[in-house]
Amino acid sequence: MGLLSWLFGRKGTTAPKGREKSAEELEYERRLAIEATQKVRREAQLNPQVSAASVVGSSSPARRPLPRRDVFASHDQSKEWVKNVRDVNRRVRASSVRRAQVYTYTWKGLPALRTGQRITMRRSSATSLKSTYNGSTWEKNKDGGTAFSYKGKTCCVVFSSIVEGHDSVTMVCEGQFSRGLPELRVEVQQHYEQQDEARYVPRNRRPSRLPELKATRTVALSGEEDAQDILTHYGNDALVWLTVRRGEIPKGKSKGQPTLWFSLDGIDVGYLTALQGERHYDQIPDGEAMCLARIKQGAKKYEVTVHLPDYEKQH
Known part of the structure; x- marks a missing residue:
């Protein structure tokens, strides 16, 4: 006799009443039960020696479905x-700017600058300057530095x-050092590597009215060798939208096992291996979903990597 049966059946004891479940909770449990039953039937079909009852009663670890918010993007x-990418490029560009102080010796005959105003100055061949502020003299041979005009x-x-x-060079006015003499700083843009925004724009039209799978991990497809024409059309490194549906592995030792098939513009471009299919099969509802994928030139053919939850x- 089980522990609960002993506790609640002995001497007429009844189980304590808990909070009644909401309609949403009951519906969620019902859908999970249906999915579990369907999975048991699939496993029993794939392995006739194992009965459905033995699968249900198995002590092997079980997976619990992820919440919908962790599977589909909003x-x-x-x-x-x-x-x-645009934000990263902006930050990289800003961090690659080097700044230095500018020593302004004279501004006679030049227009006044506003704080924050940016101007362009050119290198000068002058070798000496006299300050209109304190009368000091700059001499290139003795003091070093580079003059600008x-x-x-x-x-x-x-x-x-x-x-x-x-x-x-570009110089920025930071205010007035003294009357008629602006305080300047020089800014020089250093070389930096910028990511190409276009690489993250899909080359084909986004499917409509389909749930979009979250792009949390990448998985390589099998079977791309039969779809080289459409993959060649989009080319190396292309980001594309694919539609996803349930299906079976068409060949090999895992033939007939449940998996997910992926299509590009209505043409099948590959499927998941048995292991990956087992991991993601139950994430796809009856019907179709969509996901992002990257086409890459492999050693012998174009290959496809899909972004999945x-x-x-x-456990």
């Missing part, structure tokens, strides 16, 4: 990727090496 993830008039010197090799690990 928005177009490719647009989010483009936005993220604005609107044809030599006016300032930069002692930093960041201006080396630049015939023109994570899966519940066995």
Whole structure:
């Protein structure tokens, strides 16, 4: 006799009443039960020596379905990727700007600058300057540095090496050092690697009215050798939308086992292996879903890697 049967059946004892389940909870449990039954039937069909009852009663680890919010995206993830790349490029660009102080010796005859105003100055061949502020003199041979001119008039010197090799530079007004003498800083953009936003824009039209699978992990497909024409059409490194449906492995030692099939513009381009199919099969509802995928040129053929949700690990 089980423990619960002993506790609740002995001497007429009845089980304590708990909170009644909501309609949503009952419906969710009903769908899970249907999915579990369907999975048991599939496994029994694939292995006739094992009865459905033995599968149900098996002590092997079981997977619990992930919540819907962890399987399906609520928005177009490719647009989010483009936005993220744009933000990264902006930050990389900003971090690659080097700045240095500018020593302004004279501004006589030049227009006043506003705080924050950006101007372009050109390298000057001048070798000496006299300050209109305190009368000090700069001499290139003795003090070093590089002179720059604005609107044809030599006016300032930069002692930093960041201006080396630049015939023109950008300078920013940070205020007024003294009346008629602006406080300047020089900004030099260093070389930096920028990601291509276009790489994250799908090459084909997004399917309509289908749930979009979350792009949490990448999985390689099998069977692309039969779809080289359509893959060649899109080319290497293309990001594309695929539709996903339930199906069976068509050949090999796992022939007939449940898996997921992926189609590009209505043409099948591959399927998941038996292991990956087992992990993701129950994530796809009856009907179809969509996901993002990347086409890559392999050693002998074009290959496809799909972006899928994570899966519940066995416990």
